[in-house]
Every structure is written in structure tokens, then in C-alpha cells.
Amino acid sequence: MTSITIKPVERSDATDLIQANVESRLYHAPWAQPFTDLDGFDAWFSGLGTGTNVSLVARERQSGGIAGVTNLSQIFRHGFQNAYLGFYGMVSCARRGLMTEAVRLTADYAFAELGLHRLEANIQPENAASIALIRRVGFRKEGFSPRYLNIGGVWRDHERWALLADD
Numbered sequence: 372m373t374s375i376t377i378k379p380v381e382r383s384d385a386t387d388l389i390q391a392n393v394e395s396r397l398y399h400a401p402w403a404q405p406f407t408d409l410d411g412f413d414a415w416f417s418g419l420g421t422g423t424n425v426s427l428v429a430r431e432r433q434s435g436g437i438a439g440v441t442n443l444s445q446i447f448r449h450g451f452q453n454a455y456l457g458f459y460g461m462v463s464c465a466r467r468g469l470m471t472e473a474v475r476l477t478a479d480y481a482f483a484e485l486g487l488h489r490l491e492a493n494i495q496p497e498n499a500a501s502i503a504l505i506r507r508v509g510f511r512k513e514g515f516s517p518r519y520l521n522i523g524g525v526w527r528d529h530e531r532w533a534l535l536a537d538d
Contacts, residue, residue, distance in 0.1 A: 379425060
């Protein structure tokens with residue numbers, strides 16, 4: 372049995388997610404800047420109804436506390452069957468393997484439930500913890516993308532990692 376559960380985010384998760392993000396704000400910096408208020412949640416949540424984005428909340432099975440969030444974005448269908456994977460954990464669950472479990476479950480969900488063929492994760496080279504996590508899950512490095520994403524007003528380099536359904 373796993374230590375966590377994952378499920379698609381619902382509006383009823385807003386209060387718990389906002390609180391967890393506020394408590395983890397320093398832990399997330401500079402890698403991610405998730406919402407920390409209801410307006411931010413609403414803006415983020417409204418993007419989930421398009422069919423091209425799925426966000427999953429990972430909760431500890433025993434306590435129900437939020438371990439983290441995984442995002443499958445820009446889901447492409449037809450001959451590509453690909454999505455971008457993003458994830459972030461909460462400081463209260465750091466270094467316990469819960470996000471490794473969440474990313475594994477998310478990959479299973481992407482391949483089995485959504486029928487995807489490929490997941491791509493783009494991670495800043497200095498984010499050693501996230502790179503170690505995706506290595507544990509079985510992603511392999513495919514390349515380097517200079518000034519790939521604007522995070523916190525800065526264009527940041529990223530490494531490109533991928534996992535295939537048949538890996």
C-alpha cells in the first residue's frame with residue numbers, strides 16, 4: 372500500500388492547498404511560485420477545465436495532509452500523446468519520499484488513465500532534489516534548454532527529462 376493518494380484537484384481543496392503553499396513559500400523558492408491566496412487558486416483552477424491540463428493533489432494517506440501537487444499540462448493528443456509534468460512538494464513532507472511516490476502515481480495515471488505515451492519534465496539544473504526525484508522514477512535526460520522558462524521575472528535554463536509509457 373502506498374503512503375499517499377492522488378486525485379484530480381477539486382475546488383474543495385482550495386483552503387488546504389493555499390495553506391500548504393503559504394507554509395512552503397520559502398521551500399518552493401526559487402524553483403516554483405504557486406498561488407498563495409484564493410484569487411491565485413481561482414486563476415490556476417480555471418485553467419484545469421480546458422482538457423489540456425490536469426492537476427493532481429497528493430495527500431498523505433494516514434493524515435490527509437497535502438504532500439504536494441503534480442501537474443500534467445499542455446496535453447497533446449493524436450500522434451504525440453505527450454504532456455509536460457510539473458510538481459512541487461510541501462515543506463512538511465520534505466525528504467520522506469512522498470513526492471517520488473506522487474510522481475510515480477502521476478506517471479501511472481498519465482499512461483493508464485489518459486493514454487499518454489510520453490511525459491516530459493523540464494527542471495532547472497540547480498534543482499538537485501527534483502532531478503534526483505525524476506531519476507528515481509525512471510526519467511532520462513534528453514537535453515538542455517537555455518533560458519527556457521520565465522520564473523520570478525528571470526529566464527531560467529532547464530534540463531529536459533522524459534519518461535515513455537513503455538520504459
